[in-house]
Amino acid sequence: MFGVQFNVIVPSDSYPLDSGPEILKFEIFSRLITKLQAAISRSPLDFDFLEFTCRQELYLLEALSRHVNVPEPILQAFQHLFRLVMSHSNCTDGTVATIAGETGRPRYDIDQEILEELLDVNLPVSCIAKLLGVSRSTINRRMREFGVSARQTYSTLTDEELDDAVIRIKNEMPSSGYRMVKGRLRSTGIHVQWRRVIASIIVRRTYSVKGPLSLWHVDTNHKLIRYNIVIFGAVDGYSRKVSYIITVFLSFTEDLFSVHMTFLPKLMADLEAFVEGWNNHPPRTEGNQTPEQLWHAGLDIQEPDVDWDFAADFGEHVDGAIVVPEFPCPFTNEEMAELQLLLHQNENDCTRTELYLVCREYVAAALSGTD
Template sequence: MDERPVEVSVEFIQHISEQLNSISSRLLQRPQESEADCLYYRLESVVRVLRRLAAVVSLPREDEIFNVLYSSLEHLSQADLCVNFAERGPTMTVGKEQVQFLLEQHFKVHDIARMYGVSYSSIRRWMKRYKLSVRQTYSDISSEDFKSIINNFIGQCPNSGYRIVVGHLRSLGIRVARSRVLEMIRHVDPVGTVLRSLDLQLTQRRPYSVPGPLSLWHMDGNHKLVRWRIVVHGGIDGYSRKIMYLKANSNNKAASVLDCFLEAVHEHGLPHRNETATSQEKVFITRELSGCGAMCGVICNYYSAFRHLEELSLLDPDQDLHLICLHYIMLPRLNHHLQMFTRTWDNHSLSTEGNMSPSQLWLAGHVMNSQLFLHTEDHRTLGIDWDAPVAVPDPVQEVILPEPPLALQDIINSHLSLTIDPLMLQKCNTEADFNEIKSNLGDWISECGVPSIFSSTFQDVTSVFTQILKHYIYHRVASMVQQFKAGMNSCNLFWEKVATDWHEFLPIFTHTSVRLSRTVFRELFYVKWTAEGSNRREKEEDTMYQWECLLMSIQEGETTDITFEELLTFATGADAIPPLDFPHKCSIEFMIRKKAPADYHFLLLVLLCCTYRGELHRKTS
């Protein structure tokens, strides 16, 4: 193959010689650590140019030249690298551990370069010297284990999309390709994937600026479970959106909020300013956290569960005994799921922040703003806005939760603590936890249809749990269900008719009793009024006013002599609304006693329902 002669100018050779002489002279003078990166960059550029030149011309003593150059690069690569922050303070050393830590925290190379104020190529050179790569941070996890993790998480947080699932995986230290996560979500939750794609809710975000981490915390409380005397208190860092604390309490006292705040300060540091969610801050917290399906799932799951227990008449929020037991069992579980949500939220990507997570923003903010508040004149007044309006307590908006007697709490909790561990299932994370469960509950689990419990291993936890669940839902009552079906079929094969036309019998077999209230009574009856403007209409309206007062007094507990059930029994003969409702609409009619004295008018309020009739008398002047 013919090679074309290439002429190299004298100026080029002279320039390369000057560069090498300058680098060698600096190396002989034992340069400072801060110059190591600069020299490495200059020498690497010379090597790159010479390699391109060697591809087209033959250099004298080529192998010897490149061996010396590569040896020099290897020598420089062993030096500690430093970055000089001229505007931020003293020199900061960037070692292998720091770069490796940031890569493990899923930082992009561009983000690391921006944090340290250097170029992208510099970070790449450091990674090459330290033999680090982004590919090394990806997890080697089997498809079966990967499916199990995502399936369990979506089971606890059903409305979770791609970003939240990735946040949960990151919280577990798992990093996989985006395509693999999307494929597994579609496989595990196909219905939810379709529903989320049809129900896109785009939240309009407004500009929000905070100087740096720990400069401003927002605090608020969630009262969706206040019916059962549970309040969730939370705090979020305004700069990074990282959750500082999130905890459910059985009261709404300032002391409980202070305990949460002090724990957060001990873990994250003291903020320079705090804002309670009164107006704009409340909008900020609601916009950030309520947009997350996992948070909604955690609260709504418990809300639905508590409501279901009430419908089954297994939970009465007015009974102290019920609430003490509920708090003992459910508060640790609720806080466990809130902590899981916190880790998931802190590791999920934010589209408005370049897909960086709150944890990444928190770390990057500390690196780039480390000198932000070092020159404050008086730390005793740090974060105080003297021009801000003074907060005035509003007794109308204050939510006070009644507390059960302390003696009763101590007795019940001491008894429950000896027999029930509310976090037993959540604690089964290792082989030792599973062995402890077998030791304490092995006989009971065996009676639940799992005789192989004592030979099971930690890998069989999911299977054991499934068998126990099937036992309680189906096998435990299977014989009684079969007897019920046989008894129904003994009446001219009535059960077969039910199975054929099941939709007709569904209201009967799935009926749950409705708690009687003033609203239910008002919907149950309709009033037969006389013509408007007549003399009787005025007396009828006066009578109905007294009727409403009676219902209200029963509702508020002011009247203890009669209950809604007794009132319904008096009117209809039934103390509850039938599953198929009454055959006819209940009505209220008014009748005048004809033999009343001339100076008295007596109205009879007559409740007509089915074939039952009762009268309520009222004497008016």
């Protein structure tokens, strides 16, 4: 493409280079010729490298022309060479690809696996269409083609089986509402309609209190738990009169130890059930989408530019920390194994309160040295 011929001016007696500008001009021209020869001699010809060389040498040559006399034909010829290289770099080879298809625009490529995964987390069709950048009708057509349906994800439970499942959840989390119950059902693999969940939860029964002392409401206050103080109170259900309020100071080692041994496993199981139910319950403010669904829907969102090292540096001192006193274990490994065996043997036959009393009796007897 480029037919370039370079002639190097070699200093001799007839062309003396006794002045500084002439020596500088000779060195620049020699460098220019060497660079261009190196760029053009590459096989195959690297136009990116040639463009870089021409740009760099042209900048140097134009800067030199402001200080020494550079012949105008040389400068114009080099500028013309640079324009030729640039025009070739800007031209892209286009190839025409012929694809045999039907009339009209091509169909959207939606992967069946991705569609089924989004349906498995119970995302609505409108949300799936928004995530994939297509219309709802396109999603519905693909679902018909793939033989999948949102209704197929509903569990085929009878009303009696659903009532039994709801009763178990209400026993685990007595204060849970219908949204939390639906989320807990999802976490156990049960997916039913809203109307069935509401119909199973609502118990249409009425009761009346005859008079004082017919019903008491007992509650506790744990704001002083850092001091091992728990406040118990009871309110009469008829007159709302405070019947009694007492404080319990859990200072005895056997009390705290027995509570931990009997109630911590149940507490951990309840917390795990709460987490599973919460992750699958649909908040109204988020369009009835569960936290699990919001997680899947937000995976493609770009992570914000946060300096995590700086953000996580809270210093060594944190105000307002709650310090719970720790008590050393009063038993040896053999005694702990014997106590755990005792609790395991009575776990199915006793309530949690009865199990606590059994544990406390054993602990008190062991600490006092009696059999």
